[in-house]
Amino acid sequence: MKKLGIYIHVPFCRAKCLYCDFCSHPPRNGEKTEYVEALKRQIASYRERFCGYTADAVYFGGGTPTLLSSDQLGGILDALRASITVSEDAEITSECNPATVDRTALTKLRAAGINRLSIGAQSFNDDELCALGRLHNAANVTSTFDDARAAGFDNISLDLMYGIPRQTRDSWQATLDAAIALSPEHISAYGLRVEQGTPFGTMGDSLVLPDENLTAQMYLDATERLEQAGIYQYEISNFACRGRESRHNIKYWKCDEYVGFGVAAHSYFDGERYAAPTDIDSFVSGKFIDEQSVARVDEHEAEVEFVMLAMRLRDGLRCEEYRKRFGIDPAEKYTPRFAPYVVSGHVVADERGYRFTREGMLVSNYILSDVLDL
Amino acid sequence: MERTPRQEHIRNFSIIAHIDHGKSTLADRLLEATSAVAKRDMEEQLLDNMDIERERGITIKARAVRLNYTASDGEQYVLNLIDTPGHVDFNYEVSRSLNACEGALLVVDATQGIEAQTLANAYLAVDAGLEILPVINKIDLPSANIEGVRNEIEDIIGVPAEDCPAVSAKVGLNIDQVLERIITDIPAPAGDEGGPLKCLIFDSYYDSYLGVVVYVRVMQGCLHSGDRIKLMSNGKEFDVVDVGTMEAFGLKKGDCLMAGDVGYITASIKSVGDTRVGDTVTLASKPADEPLPGFQSALPMVYAGIYPADGSKYEDLRDALEKLELNDAALVFEPETSIALGFGFRCGFLGLLHMEIIEERLEREFNLDLITTAPSVIYEVKRRGGEVVRIDNPSNFPTADEIETAYEPMVKANIITPTEYVGGLMELCQDRRGVFIDMKYLDTVRVELHYDLPLNEIIYDFFDALKSRSRGYASLDYELKGYEPSKLVKLDFLLNGDQVDALSFIVHEEKAYPRARRIAEKLKDNIPRQLFEVPIQAAIGGKIIARETVKAMRKDVLAKCYGGDITRKKKLLEKQKEGKKKMRQLGSVQVSPEAFMAVLKLSDDD
Numbered sequence: 001m002k003k004l005g006i007y008i009h010v011p012f013c014r015a016k017c018l019y020c021d022f023c024s025h026p027p028r029n030g031e032k033t034e035y036v037e038a039l040k041r042q043i044a045s046y047r048e049r050f051c052g053y054t055a056d057a058v059y060f061g062g063g064t065p066t067l068l069s070s071d072q073l074g075g076i077l078d079a080l081r082a083s084i085t086v087s088e089d090a091e092i093t094s095e096c097n098p099a100t101v102d103r104t105a106l107t108k109l110r111a112a113g114i115n116r117l118s119i120g121a122q123s124f125n126d127d128e129l130c131a132l133g134r135l136h137n138a139a140n141v142t143s144t145f146d147d148a149r150a151a152g153f154d155n156i157s158l159d160l161m162y163g164i165p166r167q168t169r170d171s172w173q174a175t176l177d178a179a180i181a182l183s184p185e186h187i188s189a190y191g192l193r194v195e196q197g198t199p200f201g202t203m204g205d206s207l208v209l210p211d212e213n214l215t216a217q218m219y220l221d222a223t224e225r226l227e228q229a230g231i232y233q234y235e236i237s238n239f240a241c242r243g244r245e246s247r248h249n250i251k252y253w254k255c256d257e258y259v260g261f262g263v264a265a266h267s268y269f270d271g272e273r274y275a276a277p278t279d280i281d282s283f284v285s286g287k288f289i290d291e292q293s294v295a296r297v298d299e300h301e302a303e304v305e306f307v308m309l310a311m312r313l314r315d316g317l318r319c320e321e322y323r324k325r326f327g328i329d330p331a332e333k334y335t336p337r338f339a340p341y342v343v344s345g346h347v348v349a350d351e352r353g354y355r356f357t358r359e360g361m362l363v364s365n366y367i368l369s370d371v372l373d374l
Numbered sequence: 375m376e377r378t379p380r381q382e383h384i385r386n387f388s389i390i391a392h393i394d395h396g397k398s399t400l401a402d403r404l405l406e407a408t409s410a411v412a413k414r415d416m417e418e419q420l421l422d423n424m425d426i427e428r429e430r431g432i433t434i435k436a437r438a439v440r441l442n443y444t445a446s447d448g449e450q451y452v453l454n455l456i457d458t459p460g461h462v463d464f465n466y467e468v469s470r471s472l473n474a475c476e477g478a479l480l481v482v483d484a485t486q487g488i489e490a491q492t493l494a495n496a497y498l499a500v501d502a503g504l505e506i507l508p509v510i511n512k513i514d515l516p517s518a519n520i521e522g523v524r525n526e527i528e529d530i531i532g533v534p535a536e537d538c539p540a541v542s543a544k545v546g547l548n549i550d551q552v553l554e555r556i557i558t559d560i561p562a563p564a565g566d567e568g569g570p571l572k573c574l575i576f577d578s579y580y581d582s583y584l585g586v587v588v589y590v591r592v593m594q595g596c597l598h599s600g601d602r603i604k605l606m607s608n609g610k611e612f613d614v615v616d617v618g619t620m621e622a623f624g625l626k627k628g629d630c631l632m633a634g635d636v637g638y639i640t641a642s643i644k645s646v647g648d649t650r651v652g653d654t655v656t657l658a659s660k661p662a663d664e665p666l667p668g669f670q671s672a673l674p675m676v677y678a679g680i681y682p683a684d685g686s687k688y689e690d691l692r693d694a695l696e697k698l699e700l701n702d703a704a705l706v707f708e709p710e711t712s713i714a715l716g717f718g719f720r721c722g723f724l725g726l727l728h729m730e731i732i733e734e735r736l737e738r739e740f741n742l743d744l745i746t747t748a749p750s751v752i753y754e755v756k757r758r759g760g761e762v763v764r765i766d767n768p769s770n771f772p773t774a775d776e777i778e779t780a781y782e783p784m785v786k787a788n789i790i791t792p793t794e795y796v797g798g799l800m801e802l803c804q805d806r807r808g809v810f811i812d813m814k815y816l817d818t819v820r821v822e823l824h825y826d827l828p829l830n831e832i833i834y835d836f837f838d839a840l841k842s843r844s845r846g847y848a849s850l851d852y853e854l855k856g857y858e859p860s861k862l863v864k865l866d867f868l869l870n871g872d873q874v875d876a877l878s879f880i881v882h883e884e885k886a887y888p889r890a891r892r893i894a895e896k897l898k899d900n901i902p903r904q905l906f907e908v909p910i911q912a913a914i915g916g917k918i919i920a921r922e923t924v925k926a927m928r929k930d931v932l933a934k935c936y937g938g939d940i941t942r943k944k945k946l947l948e949k950q951k952e953g954k955k956k957m958r959q960l961g962s963v964q965v966s967p968e969a970f971m972a973v974l975k976l977s978d979d980d
Contacts, residue, residue: 212927212928268940305940308943362928362929363928365931366950374947
């Protein structure tokens with residue numbers, strides 16, 4: 001049986017955050033029901049293609065998936081189980097935002113089969129949360145976390161963000177400490193990126209962000225503090241207690257197959273990468289694939305993607321895995337290409353393979369754009 | 375002066391003006407009014423053929439057109455309009471064009487009055503012995519001050535303007551008055567039709583079917599197709615294929631050109647280099663005793679290296695330069711190699727504007743991305759031992775201990791300015807190492823300043839500085855005076871310890887320190903950050919005189935591959951890779967073409 005990851009996108013949220021360029025919006029009346037029905041139809045349409053596959057990771061992302069009721073989420077999972085075998089030990093994650101769910105709702109969610117929760121905390125500083133346009137405060141994060149534990153979630157991740165307007169190194173360290181104090185199994189720490197088409201993207205110089213050196217330092221602070229607390233880095237932005245790495249996320253980095261359901265969801269399945277349309281109306285009316293996005297991944301592209309994504313992992317590009325996938329040793333090509341970055345201390349190369357140092361991770365785009373056959 | 379009846383019905387004239395005073399628009403209206411061009415076929419500014427000319431609102435090459443006009447006296451006249459370039463780089467071409475005429479329309483904007491170029495051009499026309507007919511333009515504008523401008527013309531230029539035409543070229547008002555005054559005020563051409571042939575070349579261009587088309591004004595004698603002609607500067611002979619006239623939409627064959635006529639010659643000539651502006655065409659069988667006065671061979675004043683940004687485009691650049699050379703006798707080039715930039719060409723230009731125009735044409739018409747090194751003049755160095763070498767490339771500048779004396783080219787500069795700007799301009803000249811010669815009052819409001827200036831101080835941005843310190847009123851003219859001893863040094867730049875030959879230039883000792891500091895700063899701002907710190911050093915010989923540092927890049931990472939969107943990350947890296955391809959690897963440092971440009975465009979304000 002081949003293993004498969006399933007991603008399900010829920011494009012709803014109470015309000016759009018100021019930095020957000022994801023596909024999400026506050027739902028219109030009746031929109032949620034319509035959307036859930038469309039999702040179920042899309043899932044059903046895969047039934048035959050899923051023959052021979054087992055889903056070992058399911059991930060509800062958004063938006064705020066918990067804006068759907070636990071019945072609706074459970075209904076989607078039921079539809080999924082009707083199309084594909086979901087393994088018994090499958091990791092089934094849902095993202096959720098603080099203060100959007102109470103203990104009762106979380107208990108129902110757990111009962112519906114969801115066994116991992118990813119809480120969008122972002123910060124434990126109320127001013128910073130406010131600056132991001134988030135609807136919750138630090139106390140909400142703690143109470144939602146406690147509610148989740150009480151509801152039986154033994155695998156919880158927190159999303160944190162650094163590089164927030166007017167954030168200081170001290171306030172970031174305080175956020176890290178507060179997060180560590182809750183003893184989550186997993187933490188994602190993302191640097192804020194100002195994207196075009198978001199409110200932040202239009203603010204220009206009026207948006208005062210921590211400078212490059214400071215955000216680089218914040219990143220290093222995070223890796224250090226989290227590892228001290230036993231939460232180890234396994235990917236550029238992801239940290240986990242041993243054995244608690246996100247199975248779903250790792251599929252992205254290892255070029256394993258996954259199918260995304262819902263608007264704007266991306267898939268890598270059967271040798272093709274493709275995405276669903278971002279427009280919810282076309283999706284609901286049954287247009288499940290954006291034809292323009294469909295791309296056959298040929299051997300050359302597969303190789304580029306394999307290296308690009310593997311290098312995000314702490315373990316980096318493993319020679320053995322590369323040989324298994326492409327039949328040749330990567331050393332002839334990559335040893336000379338990485339050599340200057342080994343000298344400069346950005347990359348470690350040994351018999352196992354190539355991996356970034358922390359400083360290297362910080363400038364990984366620069367190095368990869370040089371090294372890869374793009 | 376004796377004139378034939380044929381000559382009595384010819385008028386040869388130019389239009390001169392300050393930039394934007396409406397020279398081209400007036401030319402268009404004259405063409406329209408004489409039905410040389412039907413209104414519906416009118417393209418704005420017909421005489422300016424090149425895109426660059428239209429955009430910059432300047433004329434680079436001279437052009438000519440023949441108009442047929444029936445005057446109010448009932449007689450048919452031939453009017454030859456010769457357009458002139460309008461920049462100091464091309465002063466020589468302007469003066470030759472003016473020599474082909476008997477009169478000039480001096481266009482003055484009714485809202486702006488007389489400005490620097492109006493004056494400079496008016497003096498050129500007076501020097502050429504032309505009758506000047508002022509035309510006040512833009513009278514349709516509410517702020518037009520016709521009477522004020524009339525007084526200005528009389529006071530400052532000293533030409534009667536009491537009853538000169540006041541027009542609006544834009545709306546076509548009073549154009550007929552201009553045409554009538556051309557007939558009545560501008561003298562008809564003279565010249566002995568039976569004498570030995572003397573034709574003045576005022577323009578030429580290469581046509582892929584006809585070969586070189588030479589625009590001439592016949593001063594004396596008569597030329598037929600089939601005649602064998604001789605160019606008096608170089609002695610080359612050609613058989614004339616065709617002669618004829620320049621009509622609004624192309625050449626029109628004729629039988630002969632006679633004294634007083636303006637027309638073209640084709641003679642299977644392969645290169646415009648043979649038909650230099652200002653040269654005299656005569657008959658091989660019956661040559662004139664001496665050529666028309668004033669000829670100068672085109673002399674490049676400024677040299678720079680031009681390199682393809684993409685090294686593989688070297689051949690394309692060669693082809694493009696060869697094509698431009700066909701049409702531009704003043705452009706010279708030869709191959710050169712730079713350690714930093716690879717294969718390219720050392721090119722010679724008349725001046726900085728000429729250089730910019732060539733660059734722009736290479737980029738636009740031939741779709742090339744270029745890297746240009748800092749412009750340089752030709753220096754002379756007397757080595758110990760007495761050998762004198764000419765240096766057009768800083769790389770060839772000998773080391774200090776090999777030099778006995780270094781010489782740099784000097785010019786005699788003539789600046790005309792309203793009196794209130796004299797102080798600022800004297801400061802400017804002093805700052806540019808000028809030597810004051812004298813100052814003359816032209817009248818109560820205008821002054822003429824004479825300075826000897828090093829050419830390398832004025833090729834750069836002197837003209838812009840002059841304009842900005844005089845609100846555009848001062849005008850500049852200069853001629854080469856010769857070479858004088860000078861304390862010159864070669865300024866080198868090192869990136870991460872490696873010298874970059876393409877950034878070196880020769881500079882006067884006194885100027886070396888401030889220039890070094892400013893360029894180091896500019897480099898710092900324009901060299902993309904690398905993974906390591908990049909020291910930038912400026913050095914004379916082995917001595918470091920300025921230093922800056924490009925800080926190392928700390929953070930360049932995409933935090934999140936959201937929802938498995940691999941494509942987005944890949945595109946980002948592809949774009950980054952694309953940018954890197956344009957970079958030049960100089961030693962261990964990657965440098966973008968913009969960095970070279972930034973150094974080149976260094977100006978006073980930086």
